[in-house]
Amino acid sequence: MCAAACNALSSVLQRRAARAASPDKDFSARLFLSLVRQPVWIAAIGVLIVAFLLQAAALGLAGLTLVQPILVIELPFTLFIVRLMFKVRLRAREWTAILSLTGGLALLLVATGAETGIESPDRAGWVAAALTTVLLVAALVAASRLGADGRRAALLGVASGLCFAFTAALMKDSVDVLSASPAAVLRTWQVYAMVAAGIAALYLLQNALHHGTLVVVQPSLTVTDPVASIGFGVALFGDTIRLGLWAVPELAGIALLFFGSLRLSQSPYVTYDGITRPSR
Template identity: 55%
Template sequence: MIAAGLAVLAAASNALASVLQRRAARTAPPDRAFRLGLITYLIRRPAWLGGIGALIGGFLFQAAALSFGGLSLVQPILVVELPFTMMFIGSLLGVKVDRRAWLAVGVLTAGLATLLLAAGPSEGHRVPSRMDWAIATLVTVGILAGLLTAALVVTGAARAVILGLSAGLGFSFTAALMKQSVTELAGRPSTVLTTWPVYGMVLAGLVSLFLLQNAFQSGTLVAVQPALTVSDPVASIGYGVGLFGETIRLGFWSVLELMAIGLIVYGSARLAQSAPLRPDKDVMAAEH
């Protein structure tokens, strides 16, 4: 229960970060996409800096959650980030949350509950070897390379979706490295500056953050947020099982798990199309 509560707090912090970062990123000039100039532009925006502060808070809550529970439990709970995103846009920008939006929240929540109940994730006690991490890194980098290649040849909403998927995968890999880091540091706190997963986690997190900023610049939350919100927990279950020996139920339960993922995708998509997340509505409200 402690891990679940901390994961919810992490989701709320990440949602606030997404709203503030997108508010700043959507005003960036198009010619700064995929350039470090995008970051130098954003760092001068107070809203973006506030988003970074919220992101750091989410990072700390997530690290604490992973110290109490496995990836297969903690990361799926982070899908509640999307309802929190809706609520923050509604409260910060004064956009009314309608009944259809709350219905979408109900569908998403039902999907999450079904996924967790069907999968029955249990924490593993396997310690990944360096070879395990090498394989996981190669697979992750290969998938990201394919996604980024596709993102470079498309524009608009399609690019935003692909970059959202890329950022979700990146944050999932970051969470796996975070899990390894908190496990090692729990036994040897004095080795914080000499433990390689810590540096890998920082690098993966920065790359994922860069991808996320480009996703927000490329399209609206309608395109970005569902792709980001769904890809992270799904990939994290794979990392949890493959690296840490976490277990989920398969067989007949797989049918329910696939149905649950379908509910999460549908609820996320419907929620992203609701009034608080409607294309550019939050941006227009912020600019007036």
């Protein structure tokens, strides 16, 4: 939950910085060069590093299927942070969204009954996971180039969420290696792949934030990450979740998450980044 709160704060700060960048810097190194000159963006990355460390600590204690879904709480945290930073007032619509998201998360966690696996991914598993992730991300990026800004931001948010989920899987394996042999961790390929995947995720996120409002990007990112992470946890680490009749409350929990995201997408307050006043 602390990692989710830090991610929310970082997203708000990144949004403010990214919207100030020139539109002609889309998908170029100039976008990053513009951002690194902004103290707000530097602060956002600092908070993101803290979130990364907190997430790694959590993954050292439990599996992806338990830790990553909790990050969904990032979205309500985002709303509260915007409220505190920019003095906006929450209405019934926002409170409904918060209750839906938190209730959906609780229902999903209880229904899945996630248990951490004891398997270590083999090379074939990593190759399959990497190829699947790369192909999906490439397809999402290609599709985003064909749509308007809102659709582009949403698709890039999903692509970023997939990359963050894959980064978390690599982080989990790296933390397991660190626990077993601290001296060996820097000699494992997972650490360097984790850094590369994290940079790719951050790059996609900057472009998503550059093209759309926070509320368009945040739900797609926040929901995609834990759902994909559950898949990685089951496929790579042998995590277990309950199926059968339990699929009904699990789907209900996911539906509540999407409903809460939809309600937030209708809020004029979450889109406020301190640059343009929200309409009422």
